[in-house]
Amino acid sequence: MNDLTPKASLASRIQTVRSSGGIEAWLIEDYTVPLISLECAFLGGAAQDPAGKAGVASMLAGLLDEGAGPYDSTAFHERLDDFAIEVSFGSDRDGFSGHLRTLIRHKAEAFDMLKLALNEPRFDEEPLERVRAQLVASVLQDTNDPDAMANRAWFTTAFPGHPYGNPSRGSLETLAAITRDDLIDYKARILAHDTLKIAVVGAIDAASLSIELDKVFGPLPKQSRRVAIPRVTPQGVGTRKIVDLDIPQSSVRFGAAGISNDDPDWHVAIVLNQILGGGVFSSRLFREVREKRGLAYSVSSSIAPFDFAPLHMGGTSTKNERVAESLSIIEAEITSLAKDGPFDEELDVAKKYLTGSYLLRFDTSQKLASQLVQIQIDHLGQDYMDRRNGLISSVTREEAARVAKRLYGEGKLLVTIVGRPVRIDAVKA
């Protein structure tokens, strides 16, 4: 068991497939399980929603698999079910993504369905109104959800007048304003070759994939037409906002400007976040807030490399009487990390965790394919999977101390609190 023979490097298993039509994909061929996973992504996301029409990207994601080509919504879904094909789409703030999974015996039908969804969506009235109604229902369901409210309050306060201040799923007003033409226009502007990244994992060879790539993605426009989005820093840092809700426990979000993932200090920031609140059972926030004092069940931090405003963020939920105490502990930990940097031991453990657990991100075809897409989006290069652990391991204490100052500054945060926190200084929202 301990005579582990190192497997071939992950990066060396990646093939670059370039179709005759010029579509590129990264492929890892694997025949262990008779299936194929394809992940693809375009730059854009909710940030490219037209003004006053927040929710277009998420509505489009909900509609591409609701009827295309000769198949209306019902026929499309019946065909997916008949062949056990999974086709779905998603959008986040900066990107629009597509997902395909099929058994190899139905791969011809599967690629055909993805081709239809991407190139010939029908946007029939029935599914359009239905998906709009579903998004409205999900917005209503989140109206008084404490975590969702704390998030909304954070982003509207941090990014007034910027697309990041809009709800990515839209609001009741903006969802009502979206027309069929808005969806058609968004698709034509955003789903284009110039920002397309594709990865495939599974039982298919490069030659077969190359043919499918042209069929599925070939007809898309060459050039996207994205609007320029300004780079911004979050507003309101150093203030606390309370949103009143009659619940026994407050939901808290906190955050400030972070470091972007093309920054030379990015890998140091990953290590620092692991130390602060990234580790489930081992971070400073877990120890101080949960384990020692029992203040909360959930407490964590993250680094969010949004394209136009990288952030460091975090959150917790604690009873109204102990919000003030929890926040002061969180702020003290952030300040002390910024001022003194990490201890040698916690730095060492964080690096060991991050390097040792990297493999766990690749234990299913879908996870592997989506990692390969992300590496392409971030322009990290095909050898990144082999280089990445070295970048983490080489982080020194001095570097970590320097970047901690840069990342966490004086520890100032924008804090949003939803609930009825007791004895806390804040500006009411």
Next chain:
Amino acid sequence: MSPSASPSTGPEISTVTLHNGLQIVVIPDHRTPVVTHMVWYRNGSADDPVGKSGIAHFLEHLMFKGTEKHTQGEFSDVVTALGGQENAFTSVDYTAYFQRIAREHLKTMMEFESDRMTGLVLTDEIVNPERDVVIEERRMRTDTDPGAQLGEAVSKALFTHHPYGTPIIGWMHEIETLNREDALAYYRRFYTPENAILIVAGDVTEDEVVRLAEATYGRIPSRGEAPKRVRPQEPEPRASRQVSLADPKVEQPSLQRCYLVPSYTTGKPGEAEALDVLVQILSAQGTGRLHRDLVMEQHCAVAAGAWYQSTAVDQSRLLLYAIPHPGVSLDTLEKALDGVIHDVITNGIEAKELARAKTRLIADTIYAQDSQASLARMYGASLATGSTVNDVKSWPEAIDAVSAESVQAAAKAWLERRRAVTGYLLKEEVAA
């Protein structure tokens, strides 16, 4: 078998039992040099003593607090330093602990996990803050969420006598009284090798796993026999029940219907399989009956679906839900929902629907082979509720054998109003 249900060529899954009664299941997956190491105990919240609701879940938290050999946090620190991920979960029927880690650390995981099967040490200084953590967990999951509160009320009304009606996390007033002695008494009763299932999935062979397990778990003395789970059983239901919860925080009303139904463990051969197929026919995304009738044809819902807790030791639950279209009352929606069920009971299902449902369910077992963690969970949940490895392996064949008649018969037998609780989530209008 139908052409769509050709036998899957999945991994060679094997099972062995150690001399002390510990059952081992090995699920090889050699694509990535990692393993999923899980220990499942055959006890869950339904085994909480009366008045001590939440003790199974509380103990799950306390299992991270150290042993005679290892101080609080040591195991977690080792897992972290080795690049592993860990967690645990409690269900009505089982409690499970797992780590996902590079294969060369499996032995270390087994040493720590087997040590805490019998070596747990608890002090009030450790137990008391952790109880506060659980209280905050309950506040987060339930006490700030009207939908979750309705869910608790529906369960309690469905299981009038059986402990499945009690929330896994426990009732707040009982969680507040749980103490060190409660936790240790429960621990000594259930945390034994005979009551545990070890599941290792990933880049391993059966020989390696058994050898390492013998050197670690194998050192724990046998207790003679596994603890008996004796639970009060649900009487035959007679009355349909309705519960509703109105809260000013609810902006989107919803409807749910929960039926008392057999599980794979209590059902006659083929019964649970028929219910699995029925639920697939009712709830398939974009093609299911609930979607077709309520959303597409009658426009009384914006979304609708179904869910069946098929793996359970005792009689279990099957849930239907729907979110009304704006302007449609829950009464109207409920009548339409009854119409969907009535149609299946009266007219049965179409051959095409049956074939489509089987294709999907059987394909899902092939998709599951892509994830060692999913396979490990699937085997764990089945084995901990009384199924065998062969039951899980032959499940695709059992699904393929389901007939249209048996689906209709299952709907008729089990989707009866007297077996059900209907839950309304409503907005409480507050005077301005």
